[in-house]
Amino acid sequence: MAVDGGYDWDGRWNHVRKFLERPGPFAHPDFEPCTESLQFLLEMCKILVIGAGGLGCELLKNLALSGFRLIHVVDMDTIDISNLNRQFLFRPKDVGRPKAEVAADFINNRIPGCKVVPHYKKIQDFDESFYRQFHIIVCGLDSIIARRWMNGMLISLLSYEDGVLDPSSIIPLIDGGTEGFKGNSRVILPGMTACIDCTLELYPPQINFPMCTIASMPRLPEHCIEYARILLWPKEKPFGETSLDGDNPEHIQWVFKKSIERAAEFHITGVTYRLTQGVVKRIIPAVASTNAVIAAACSLEVFKIASSAYIPLNNYLVFNDVDGLYTYTFEAERKENCSACSQVPQNLQFPPSAKLQEVLEYLMENASLQMKSPAITTTLEGKNKTLYLQVFNFTEHTHFFYLGLSDGQELAVADVTTPQTVLFKLNFTT
Amino acid sequence: KFQPGYLCLKLWGDHGQDTLENAHVCLINATATGTEILKNLVLPGIGAFTIVDGHTVTGEDNRAQAATELLQELNSHVSGNFVEESPEKLLDNNPDFFHRFTIVIAVQLPESTSLRLGSVLWSASIPFLVCKTYGLIGYMRLVVQEHTVIESHPDSALEDLRLDKPFAEFKNHLQSFDLESMNKKDHSHTPWIIIIAKYLEKWLSEHNYKPPQNYKEKEAFRQLIRDGIRKNENGVPEDEENFEEAIKNVNTALNQTKIPSAVEELFNSEQCNNINSESSSFWVMLRAVKDFVHSEGNRDLPVRGTIPDMIADSQKFINLQNVYRTKAMQDAAAVSTHVQRLLQSLGKVCKNASFLRVVRCRSLAEEYGVDSVNKDEITSCMDNPDSEMVFYLILRGVERFYQQHSRYPGVYNYQVEDDISKLKLCVNSVMQEYNLNVNIKDDYVHEFCRFGASEPHTVAAFIGGSAAQEAIKIISHQFVPFNNTFIYNAMLQTSATLQL
Numbered sequence: 016m017a018v019d020g021g022y023d024w025d026g027r028w029n030h031v032r033k034f035l036e037r038p039g040p041f042a043h044p045d046f047e048p049c050t051e052s053l054q055f056l057l058e059m060c061k062i063l064v065i066g067a068g069g070l071g072c073e074l075l076k077n078l079a080l081s082g083f084r085l086i087h088v089v090d091m092d093t094i095d096i097s098n099l100n101r102q103f104l105f106r107p108k109d110v111g112r113p114k115a116e117v118a119a120d121f122i123n124n125r126i127p128g129c130k131v132v133p134h135y136k137k138i139q140d141f142d143e144s145f146y147r148q149f150h151i152i153v154c155g156l157d158s159i160i161a162r163r164w165m166n167g168m169l170i171s172l173l174s175y176e177d178g179v180l181d182p183s184s185i186i187p188l189i190d191g192g193t194e195g196f197k198g199n200s201r202v203i204l205p206g207m208t209a210c211i212d213c214t215l216e217l218y219p220p221q222i223n224f225p226m227c228t229i230a231s232m233p234r235l236p237e238h239c240i241e242y243a244r245i246l247l248w249p250k251e252k253p254f255g256e257t258s259l260d261g262d263n264p265e266h267i268q269w270v271f272k273k274s275i276e277r278a279a280e281f282h283i284t285g286v287t288y289r290l291t292q293g294v295v296k297r298i299i300p301a302v303a304s305t306n307a308v309i310a311a312a313c314s315l316e317v318f319k320i321a322s323s324a325y326i327p328l329n330n331y332l333v334f335n336d337v338d339g340l341y342t343y344t345f346e347a348e349r350k351e352n353c354s355a356c357s358q359v360p361q362n363l364q365f366p367p368s369a370k371l372q373e374v375l376e377y378l379m380e381n382a383s384l385q386m387k388s389p390a391i392t393t394t395l396e397g398k399n400k401t402l403y404l405q406v407f408n409f410t411e412h413t414h415f416f417y418l419g420l421s422d423g424q425e426l427a428v429a430d431v432t433t434p435q436t437v438l439f440k441l442n443f444t445t
Numbered sequence: 446k447f448q449p450g451y452l453c454l455k456l457w458g459d460h461g462q463d464t465l466e467n468a469h470v471c472l473i474n475a476t477a478t479g480t481e482i483l484k485n486l487v488l489p490g491i492g493a494f495t496i497v498d499g500h501t502v503t504g505e506d507n508r509a510q511a512a513t514e515l516l517q518e519l520n521s522h523v524s525g526n527f528v529e530e531s532p533e534k535l536l537d538n539n540p541d542f543f544h545r546f547t548i549v550i551a552v553q554l555p556e557s558t559s560l561r562l563g564s565v566l567w568s569a570s571i572p573f574l575v576c577k578t579y580g581l582i583g584y585m586r587l588v589v590q591e592h593t594v595i596e597s598h599p600d601s602a603l604e605d606l607r608l609d610k611p612f613a614e615f616k617n618h619l620q621s622f623d624l625e626s627m628n629k630k631d632h633s634h635t636p637w638i639i640i641i642a643k644y645l646e647k648w649l650s651e652h653n654y655k656p657p658q659n660y661k662e663k664e665a666f667r668q669l670i671r672d673g674i675r676k677n678e679n680g681v682p683e684d685e686e687n688f689e690e691a692i693k694n695v696n697t698a699l700n701q702t703k704i705p706s707a708v709e710e711l712f713n714s715e716q717c718n719n720i721n722s723e724s725s726s727f728w729v730m731l732r733a734v735k736d737f738v739h740s741e742g743n744r745d746l747p748v749r750g751t752i753p754d755m756i757a758d759s760q761k762f763i764n765l766q767n768v769y770r771t772k773a774m775q776d777a778a779a780v781s782t783h784v785q786r787l788l789q790s791l792g793k794v795c796k797n798a799s800f801l802r803v804v805r806c807r808s809l810a811e812e813y814g815v816d817s818v819n820k821d822e823i824t825s826c827m828d829n830p831d832s833e834m835v836f837y838l839i840l841r842g843v844e845r846f847y848q849q850h851s852r853y854p855g856v857y858n859y860q861v862e863d864d865i866s867k868l869k870l871c872v873n874s875v876m877q878e879y880n881l882n883v884n885i886k887d888d889y890v891h892e893f894c895r896f897g898a899s900e901p902h903t904v905a906a907f908i909g910g911s912a913a914q915e916a917i918k919i920i921s922h923q924f925v926p927f928n929n930t931f932i933y934n935a936m937l938q939t940s941a942t943l944q945l
Contacts, residue, residue, distance in 0.1 A: 030899040033580075037861060039895040040888040041936050073906065080477075080902040100488050103519055196914070196924075200938070232634070234762040235754055281759040303488040304917070307481065307910030315581075315903035315935055325581070328938045336914050337600055339927035342940040 023128065028053055031082045034324040043323040052322055056082040057128070060321050063149040064088045065138060065165060067114040069301055070155025070191050072104045073310030075118055078153075079126045081318050086122075087149070089134040089141075090115040095262055097296070101303040138165055139434070143172055146186070151317050153189040155310065159218050160387065160432050162190060163355070166203070166211035167433035170356050173206045180206045187320050187327075191313040195300050198309035201331040201347065202316050205356065208330050209347040212355035216382050217347075236278060236285035240294040243273035261296035270295060308334055354384060360425065360438040367422070367443045370414050371403055378428065386430040393426050395419050402426070415441075461596075461921040462490065466522075468547040468920045469493040473532050473562075474500070475512035477900050478578045479552040481909025486916060487516050493524040495546070499531030533558055540565045548572045548919050550912060553900070556844040563588055563809035572919045575809075576912050579843065580896020582836045583908040583933030586945075587806050587915060587926055591716075593727040594802040596923040602800070605749035608642055608698050609656060612748070618768045619643065624673065632675055633683065634758040636765050637691035641698045644670050644691075657699060666699075667692050687756045704738070704746055705799050712738075714803075727922075733783035734798055737776070746798040747776035806929040812945045818879050819945050826943065827883040833932040833941035835885055839893050842872030853898035864894045892936075904935050 035052035062083050064074050067090035078086055092114050094105045104121040105114070115133035122131045134141075138161060146152070146168055156162050166188065174184040188203040190211065203210055228234070229241045248259050253269050260266050271291040278286045312332055319325045333343040354361050365373060371391075378386045391402040402418060422443040427436040468491045472479050475498045483494055494516070498509035509527035517525040528535070528542075532554070535542050543549055549566055551559065551573070559575055566573040566588070573588040607615065619642050622635065648666055649656065657666040670691050674682045704712075711717060712735045716728045724732075738744060750773025752766055777795040811817040826834035846854050846868055854864035869890050876883060911931065918926040930943040 030901050033895065033897045033899045034901070037858065037895045037897075039892050041892055077903050077906055100490075103484060103488060106518070232758050234757065234759055234766075282763050283759070302914070303485045304910040304914035307485050307913070308907050311903050311906035311910065312935075312938055314906070315901075315938075318903060325936050332938045335600075336911065336924075337598065338925045339942055340911055340915070340931055340940065342938070344937065344939050 023057075028057075028082055031056070034318075035322055039324075041325055043319075043326050046323040053082065056321060057084055059085070060151075061085045061087070061149045062317060062321075063146070063152045064155065065152065065161075066090055066155035066157070067102075067104075067118040067133075068092070068098065068155065068157065069101045069303075069306040070193065070310050070313070071114070072102045072118060073306050074153055074155050074191075074314055075104070075122050075131060077310060077314035078317060079122050079129045079131070081314065083317070083321075084129050086129070087132045087134065088115050088119060089136060089138055090118075091135065091137045101301055101306055103303070138168075143168070147172060149186060151187050151189065151320055153191070153313050153317055155191050155313070157192075159385075162192075162211050163215075163432040164434055166205070167355055167435055169203075169205040170210065171435050189313045189316050189320075191309045193301065193305045193309050195302070196305055196335060196337045198305045198334045199332060200309050200312040200316070200328070200334075202320075202328045203330070209349045210353060210356040212383070213350040213353045214331075214347050215385060218385075233277065233281055233283060236274070236283055236287075236290055237294050239277040239281075239283060239286055240270065240274040240291050242277050243270045244295055247273050259295065261292065267292050267295060305334070305336070308336075350383070354437050355433060360440045363426070363439045363441045364444050365415070365441065366445075367415060370412055371418065372412055374426075375403065378430075386428070386432055388430065390429045391426050392429075392436075393420070393424060457917075457921050457923050461923050464921045465490055465917065466492045469495065469545060470916065470920075471495050471497060471543065471546040471549040473497045473549065473551040474553050475508045476553050476578075477902050477905035478576055478908050478912075479550075480512050480516065481906050482550055482552070482576065482912045482916070483512070483516050484519060485910055485913030487519045487523050487525075489917065490520060491523060491920070493526065495526040495528060497528045497530060497532055497535065499529065499534065532562060536561050536565065543571065544569050546571060548574065548916055550574045550576065550916060552576045553578070555847060557848075560809055560813060567808050567810075574912060574916060574919075576908055577840070578900045578905045578908050579840060580893065580899055581901065581904055581935040582840070582896075583904050583911070583931075583935065584837070584840060585908065585912055585915065585927070585931040586809070586812075587919075587929050588809055589804065589806050589919065589926075590808075592804040592806075592919060592922075592926065593725070594800075594804065594918075594922055594925050595727065596797050597800040597802045597925050598923060599800060603697060603700060604751075604753060605702070605746075605799070606638060606698060606752070607702050607745075607748065608638070608645060609700075610702050610745065611642065612772055614768055614772055615642070618765065619646075629675065629683075631758075631761075633685040633687055634756065634761060635687055636755050636757040636761055637687055637694055638698070638752065638755070638765060639761075640670060640673070640688060640691040641695065644673065657695075663695055663699065667695050670695070690755055702745055704744075708746070708799060708801055711801060711803060729784055730780075731801065733780050734795070736783045737780045741779040742776065747780055747795045748773045749796055749799070750774070751796070802925050804926055804928050807945070815879060820879065820881060822944055823879075823881055824883060826941075830884050830886055833934055833939065834943060835889055836932050836934060837930065837943065837945070838876070838883070838885060839868075839872055839889055841875045842868055842890075843893060843898075845871040845875050855894035855897040857897075861894050861897070865891050868894055901935075904933070907933060907935065 032053055036048050036050060038048050060083060062078060064071055064086060067088050071088065071090060075086065075088060093111055094109050094114055094117060096110050098105060099107065104118045109117045113135035115135050119131035119133035122129055152169065154162060154165060169186050169188055172184055172186060174181045185204055185206055188205060190203060191200045192198060224238060224241055229238050229245060233239050233242060244259060254266065271288050274286045274291055316328050319327045329346050331345055331347045335341045351357060352359050352361065363374060375389060378384050378389045390404045393400055393402055420441060424441040426439045426441060428439060429436045470486055470491055472483050472494060475496050486494065496509040496513055500508045507529045509529055513525045513527040543565060549571060551562065554575065563573055567590060570590055572592065575586040577584040619639065622639055622643065624632065624643055645656065648669060657663045670688060674685050674688045676682050711731055716724065717732050717735060720729060720732050734747065737747060748769065750770045752769055773795065780795055823834060826832040843853065849871065854868045855861040872885055872890060915926050918924045927942050928944060930945045931940065932943065933940045
């Protein structure tokens, strides 16, 4: 609660100091109780929060109330009315404003001394020099691509001397995710513990409805809505060249009307305005309580790492409160040949008669890679050559032979899921 | 007018949202934990809350008032009230005060007050949720005599397809399909439910009317279906995804239709068999379902009426879906002849007949009573001295410490060292009272003194989210709440649910 007068009234940080100034049997082996720890937290420790949505709002509040003051927050979105049932730093009057800015203002006004710096930007808008300044980074994202990019960025900051990792180049990454009544929180020490890509199979690819169902064989109200969104909107251009905006009630009304017509054709019931909006905006049901729990766990890990007051979570917590309350804590293992953190060129096994198309499919469909739109380059006759870019897709159907690729060829693959290129080695099978 | 709570409808439906909007929650003590819990109830849209708190904020407003104002901002549709009074005073002067609430949530209450309040609420059949954040330990205790869950929404629910006991309308519908004579397009767009049903008919006629029983037979049945895939001129099987779906679903499709044991237990319970004017609507409806089971239902529950999405052309899918839906509505109507009211709620009960649950918690008096304490649970958990149970036991010792010394252990730095042995004595005296012979590691007692009765915000927020969701479950009668003690160990990020 806000109090008039300067910051740090008597006893303000008592609850935090107990953990910083007292020894205990469960503290980290490096922990030394002292009064300077509080100063470090208040004046020097720099935390980056990625995302100012459901998790982000909770993270900012928890960190600020735990003594962290130098906090930066990055979020590329503006506030939507559908956010207000859990993103409690926002009010109806804030709709349309950038989340990062409104969140920062709220915290700075409500918690004296706190200096949250907002960035209304994408994480990809920043480079190593930005990320390097932080002691700990905590993510509250709703996109696996963004997570993997962040993961890759921190891995790229690692420095090795004679093959040995320099610990001072490690920036711990705390990652939280929620969906309905389920959530997870994990601690990643890049280069040392399992990274996002090491456990990519834990994030199954999202399923979209097949086009043939939408185009000719709808069965569910959702199929009818997707028909209007994907096929009718680009064809009929009801509002000129404007693309469909899920926040524009007129747009939703149009999609809703067309969906009803489609549904009537096939005797499908269940199309409602609310469902239409949910499908168009891909709204995943979210509730304040799950975000509160996961953000709480994540913020506590930030505190543990910053203070050494306890040994951090090792390293993955799963939470589910559908039936009672269930948690499962385990140590996710590093993958020896992880495409992100193992520094080992990935193996590609294909017969010499294969086409580039098959490599592309593998890169996108393999559960451990899940690339979105890979671009492939290689070195041929000493020169860097682009083999495939989505824009110029004629090489897809070309055989390796005609591209001049040989056994052992190294391919460099770039993709939105990583800030660095991933190295692959092409091995011909007999 | 926009209500932020409407955005939760996908999770618990209009019905669930209505119960929230009609609820009046009482929070005792607007501490960090208390305000976090309320925040997570105000955001999804509970109708009203009342904070009971006799404490004042350092030099400023009463804590209850300050909290009420801040929480009110989060959702203008929620009505917030506060009472600047300690719960002890209210229990002394006006215990009936608590009767108006849908649920009472108490945070950081001393043991004696919890027990007193627990007794009042138990007699009034008002759910009581006791929460505590103590250093890096979180604690929740649910106290409710009998809580009925109409929609438990289990994560992995089996479909209710009745393929082992096809009802007349389904058999009729099945007759309209002749897989052999269908054209190519129809054949590859026939729903897998029809495919399995057809091949099952074939199997039964060839196997003395016994369905596939073991792995070997199920494999043979799958092969029978696989053989049904059309082949092209060269004898190569066509790409018939609906047949692949059928093969994949053989195992679950052949599941026996039966009444879940949890529901059988409910049918056999006292409340179901002795329906009277005091019976709640849950028991009246349950009885109606039971009576249906013994008559029109032919010993089975009403048909659920939903089918999963599957590869099929629109018409075949919709028609099949309608066969199940119509049957479900017929069954619901039959149940309603066994009951005279609440047709709307009745729809919910029929669709969820197999998901009905009742949760009964022991009272605090039973937990604390020397003769009724759950010794077995305590000693079996403590076979592992690092079990979360140890934190419960030390919390009991901490309350004993408070009773003896009128303060909590280790609040000031200079107290920590000496309080360790004092706390240990208190813990041991509690164990002795209950005749419990368990090993409580000194390290844990030490850590509790280090905690100094602090309420770190991160732990408060964890309990805040957890408690709010359990309260929502109680209010909405959807999803199964925990029973009855939840311990969160933030040091290791683990938790446990204990029945005490």
